[in-house]
Structure formats: C-alpha cells, structure tokens
Amino acid sequence: MIVLMILHPQAASITWLVVMKHKLNLNGPGSRLLGTAMLMIGFSILIHGLAWLLERFSLRVAWLKSLALIWTVAGAILLLVLAVLLVIEALQDRAMDMSYRKQRSHPMPIGNGYYECQYCGNRMVHKGDRICSVCDRELD
C-alpha cells in the first residue's frame, strides 16, 4: 500500500478509501500512547537509579536491572508503534486530501435539482452549469 502510494498516488488514494473503512485519527489516542511510552521510559530510568543506589549498599540488583530493561524495551516498542501509526495517518490524510481535490470540480447534488459548488459552498448551482455564479470557477 505504501509503495503504491509513492508510485501511483491517485490509484492509491482510491484503494485507500476502499481499504480503510474507518479513518485513523490519532488526535486523542496518539497523545495517550505517547504519554504511556514516556511514563514507561521514565519508570525504567527511575528503576535504573534505584538499582544504582542499591548497588552502593552492596545489594544484588540484577533482577531490578532486568525489570528496568523490560520497561525500556516496552516503552521503545510503544514509541515505534506510535511512529508507524503516525506515518500511516499522514499517508491516509494525504490520500484523502488528494481524493477530495480530485472531486472538487464536480458539484455535489443536494436535492430539488440543485447542486453545491465544492469550491465556495454555493448551493444554487444547476445541473449543466459550467461555471459557478459565485466564485467563477469551472465545474465539470
């Protein structure tokens, strides 16, 4: 899909809209994911600090270091997942924007024989109008 988007963006945008039934939107979940990953990494730094402190008192802290490593790896994996999702969302938004721009010159039917101009929102466009009477843009 990503390769198709790079090689043939228009075909990819249509394919993308068919494949994606739900739009990926990271506005809310993205910040929560980032916060969780930062907490995990912060927690692992805290555990590392604790292990370092306990080592000063000649205590065995190998298990604590392992725990810190697990938290670091988990946080890093979460950050990686977030990065991949952000790339997917950016590609999806680009495909949707291209699809919208491609459709802009086609007036949208709104009932009662009227159409809406996709450039300016003029709702008094008639079937067969070649130019919008408000914004003077060409219509298909």
Ligand SMILES: [Zn+2]
């Ligand atoms: Zn218009």
